[in-house]
Amino acid sequence: MSLALIHTRALSGLNAPHVTVEVHLANGLPAFNLVGLPDTEVREARDRVRAAIVTSNFEFPQRRITVNLAPADLPKEGGRFDLPIALGILAASGQIDATAIDRHEFIGELSLNGGLRAVRGALAVALASAASARDLVVPTENAEEAALAGRARVLPAPDLLAVCAHLNGRSPLPVQRADPAGAVVGCGPDLSEVKGQAQARRALEVAAAGQHSLLMFGPPGTGKSMLAQRLPGLLPPLDEAEAIESAAVHSLEGCFDVRRWKQRPYRAPHHSASAPALVGGGACPRPGEISLAHHGVLFLDELPEFDRRVLEALREPLETGAITVSRARRRAEYPARFQLVAAMNPCPCGHAGSRDGRCTCTAEQVARYRRKLSGPLLDRMDVVIEVPLLGAADMQDLPAGEPSAVVRERVIRAWQVQQARQAMANSRLAPAAVDRLCAPDATGRKLLAQAIERLRLSARAYHRILKVARTIADLAGTHQIGATHVAEAIQYRRNLEP
Numbered sequence: 001m002s003l004a005l006i007h008t009r010a011l012s013g014l015n016a017p018h019v020t021v022e023v024h025l026a027n028g029l030p031a032f033n034l035v036g037l038p039d040t041e042v043r044e045a046r047d048r049v050r051a052a053i054v055t056s057n058f059e060f061p062q063r064r065i066t067v068n069l070a071p072a073d074l075p076k077e078g079g080r081f082d083l084p085i086a087l088g089i090l091a092a093s094g095q096i097d098a099t100a101i102d103r104h105e106f107i108g109e110l111s112l113n114g115g116l117r118a119v120r121g122a123l124a125v126a127l128a129s130a131a132s133a134r135d136l137v138v139p140t141e142n143a144e145e146a147a148l149a150g151r152a153r154v155l156p157a158p159d160l161l162a163v164c165a166h167l168n169g170r171s172p173l174p175v176q177r178a179d180p181a182g183a184v185v186g187c188g189p190d191l192s193e194v195k196g197q198a199q200a201r202r203a204l205e206v207a208a209a210g211q212h213s214l215l216m217f218g219p220p221g222t223g224k225s226m227l228a229q230r231l232p233g234l235l236p237p238l239d240e241a242e243a244i245e246s247a248a249v250h251s252l253e254g255c256f257d258v259r260r261w262k263q264r265p266y267r268a269p270h271h272s273a274s275a276p277a278l279v280g281g282g283a284c285p286r287p288g289e290i291s292l293a294h295h296g297v298l299f300l301d302e303l304p305e306f307d308r309r310v311l312e313a314l315r316e317p318l319e320t321g322a323i324t325v326s327r328a329r330r331r332a333e334y335p336a337r338f339q340l341v342a343a344m345n346p347c348p349c350g351h352a353g354s355r356d357g358r359c360t361c362t363a364e365q366v367a368r369y370r371r372k373l374s375g376p377l378l379d380r381m382d383v384v385i386e387v388p389l390l391g392a393a394d395m396q397d398l399p400a401g402e403p404s405a406v407v408r409e410r411v412i413r414a415w416q417v418q419q420a421r422q423a424m425a426n427s428r429l430a431p432a433a434v435d436r437l438c439a440p441d442a443t444g445r446k447l448l449a450q451a452i453e454r455l456r457l458s459a460r461a462y463h464r465i466l467k468v469a470r471t472i473a474d475l476a477g478t479h480q481i482g483a484t485h486v487a488e489a490i491q492y493r494r495n496l497e498p
Contacts, residue, residue, distance in 0.1 A: 209415060230404060234408050
């Protein structure tokens with residue numbers, strides 16, 4: 001009887017728990033049993049591994065093979081266990097040298113000809129593997145991504161034969177060096193392409209400077225989507241820790257692009273998206289759009305067209321910056337600190353308030369349309385701005401606005417002030433910090449008291465106005481929040497009123 005132990009990693013949320021692949025060969029009728037709570041994809045590894053071993057000119061043992069994926073109570077999914085299972089069979093049957101196996105961890109899906117295919121979550125695996133001091137062998141397609149983990153020693157391999165040659169000491173695998181494309185700031189569409197809409201551009205700058213949530217409303221074709229698409233180009237690049245977190249989430253979905261390293265993600269799901277698609281879910285919980293937008297922008301166009309239950313699911317993540325997805329057998333927690341930007345029409349037809357009387361919606365239809373958005377959700381919108389329809393003469397005569405690079409410089413200066421003062425964006429300040437850092441002068445306090453009385457503001461709205469006023473003051477380069485800063489912040493809140 002022969003036994004081999006191979007180290008690998010599973011995925012559980014953003015974590016990559018250690019898994020030991022135990023391969024046992026015994027006498028008896030030929031059989032291939034796979035145990036350890038594998039899902040369908042893992043059970044299908046038996047056929048892939050058999051074909052890969054044979055086509056790689058090794059002998060597949062005609063014995064009773066038992067493969068255990070330990071621990072047995074951890075669900076296993078995906079094709080990542082193909083390579084460690086194949087190596088375990090070869091080591092247990094004496095076809096490769098088993099002495100070097102313990103110094104390595106392996107992940108990779110096998111093709112029928114022995115080639116290695118990329119798997120999801122390579123970066124999360126590399127981050128966990130770095131603490132074990134073992135070398136991590138990954139498919140070549142995953143090597144650049146896994147090397148971003150920094151402390152991990154990543155060895156890319158094209159196929160099963162190359163891994164076996166490395167373990168036998170004949171042809172060592174190269175070490176992948178981290179060489180990300182770098183922080184390309186200002187990529188994407190430029191803000192200068194948006195003509196006019198000075199108030200909306202100002203609101204976009206304020207939202208970018210303090211990471212505030214933004215709601216734009218107005219008739220179709222006024223530039224709401226254009227403004228939202230240009231917000232990521234105004235934000236500073238991600239720092240190292242933020243970039244790792246964002247990349248790890250995208251790695252779980254297999255959609256991480258190394259060329260976008262340190263660039264803030266931008267997600268714009270369709271209004272037909274379900275709650276699991278937006279916040280995460282599934283039998284084996286996967287990250288949703290809010291997690292894929294972590295440290296970036298989540299844009300919801302046609303906001304009232306989203307299912308109300310889907311929108312209500314955003315309320316807790318907006319406050320906590322994380323989402324816990326619980327299912328009967330699985331539970332996963334994902335980060336979800338995103339900047340929410342939304343757009344909507346003023347009525348179902350989109351032309352309410354137009355001068356030419358094009359709107360045909362009744363008062364009841366308009367009220368029903370706006371009631372699709374709950375008060376608690378609207379209360380979490382820091383900046384609300386109208387994007388009006390421009391006349392033909394205005395569109396022809398207006399010059400191009402400021403480019404993104406100019407606005408971004410002001411945003412970064414305000415951002416640096418916030419980091420030096422409280423090490424976080426103004427939108428994330430706790431109530432106690434708001435009272436300490438966002439206190440206006442006497443005139444500003446009087447103006448704010450009047451606004452609370454007339455607009456019947458909640459405590460949450462009160463604190464959000466102060467946070468926005470703090471950002472406006474930071475953009476102006478002043479330490480003291482004055483009446484003008486408070487007045488502008490109140491105006492953004494007044495736009496919530498019918």
